[in-house]
Amino acid sequence: MECTEKTASEKAEPLVSSRGEGGRSAASRAQILASAAKLFREQGYVATTLRQIATEAGIQAGSIYYHFASKDDILIEVLDAGIASVSNAVRARVANLPPTATHRERIRAAVLGHLLGLLRHGDFSSASIRTYGQISVALKKRHRPIREDYARLWDEMIENAQKAGEIRADIPAKTMRLYLLGSLNWTVEWFNPRRGGVQALSENICDLVFDGISPEAGPLMKC
């Protein structure tokens, strides 16, 4: 609202860290982000207080403003980092496939990458998924490009697989992507690491995504 210019601002770009990359304060910044991600994931954005984040990070509430301009700015960074995390996990797994891999194998690798990235290194990506639905349109706008990038990655994989006849083509690719990512994303709502491993669960869900709940080779299958 107000024009908040510093009284004496000679340097136009103060730059985040004073010296080098691993600046002394960079650790604090990272700590704040990690604490925020954890709390956002558990309680959502609005329910999480700057004082909670500060306590979790071992500092005082006001000190946060040395590193971030606002609570919204913290959210944006957590959101972006979360999507980037799973996006990188997926791209890495797909890129590691041999060139002879089928489209189905690429999708399978992507599903596993998405799930593992979500359930393992969880706070940022889980926070990203769980809070996205409850933020203002202004915040969504700032975050949208990264999300659309990731969506495009899936759309291309699905469309290519459809054209190659490796997955069904009677359902729009976009519907398929929304359904597919939704199935994966919802796991963060109920997954409990103490109850069964991530790997086993991920493969179960992968099977369900590909073949549904129908029996593999039904003895009395209708034709």
Added chain:
Amino acid sequence: MECTEKTASEKAEPLVSSRGEGGRSAASRAQILASAAKLFREQGYVATTLRQIATEAGIQAGSIYYHFASKDDILIEVLDAGIASVSNAVRARVANLPPTATHRERIRAAVLGHLLGLLRHGDFSSASIRTYGQISVALKKRHRPIREDYARLWDEMIENAQKAGEIRADIPAKTMRLYLLGSLNWTVEWFNPRRGGVQALSENICDLVFDGISPEAGPLMKC
């Protein structure tokens, strides 16, 4: 916190409505609930203000307390009504099936009932699903019984179908239920009624749930 006893409380149970079922104030009560459900669905619980609810309902913020004891109490009623709504929709559709219906047909009816109940008469059920993840454990505890009832309905259907060999049995029923309901629930995050009908989408998703993204009659698997 404080002991808030009315100064002169002769009647132990004032009862909600003074006269009959359709009391004069029952309409206001319902209006408050409807407004709250709509806002909870759109913004989440914490982000929704009592003053917003009041404005939406056409009354004053303080007046809400004539009908409800607290904001939490409103949430609980919205949550319960939401689950009850889809639960009834599902039970009705399943009950309307002929006695000769297979387990697969029962599950298909349930899936459609869940989706249609969710996407059509949406505010209460959508609010219930979207806010459940962000409320305190105390609130969850009050709401849990109704939710578990509904979960049990699905578990029984799935287990019966597994025993009959009509759906795959190589994946735990509980995992299957969580995956299945998750896929359906996530639709409220992206469904847009202006872009395609509810019925068509529901059947697409139903197909995906049953047969996955694999082609219907694949090159490998012919009937």
Added chain:
DNA sequence: CTCGTTCCAAAACAAACGTTAGATAGAGTA
């Protein structure tokens, strides 16, 4: 008309929120 009940508006309440301002301790530099 009078009384009691029902329903709600108006205004205020304390607590908590995001945010800002000023002071301060410590490290580096000259």
Added chain:
DNA sequence: TACTCTATCTAACGTTTGTTTTGGAACGAG
């Protein structure tokens, strides 16, 4: 030693939150 910059604390600001209090229309019963 004196000065500067960095990173933080302390304390407060104004606003908004859920909630409470008070008072008074509206209305039916006697």
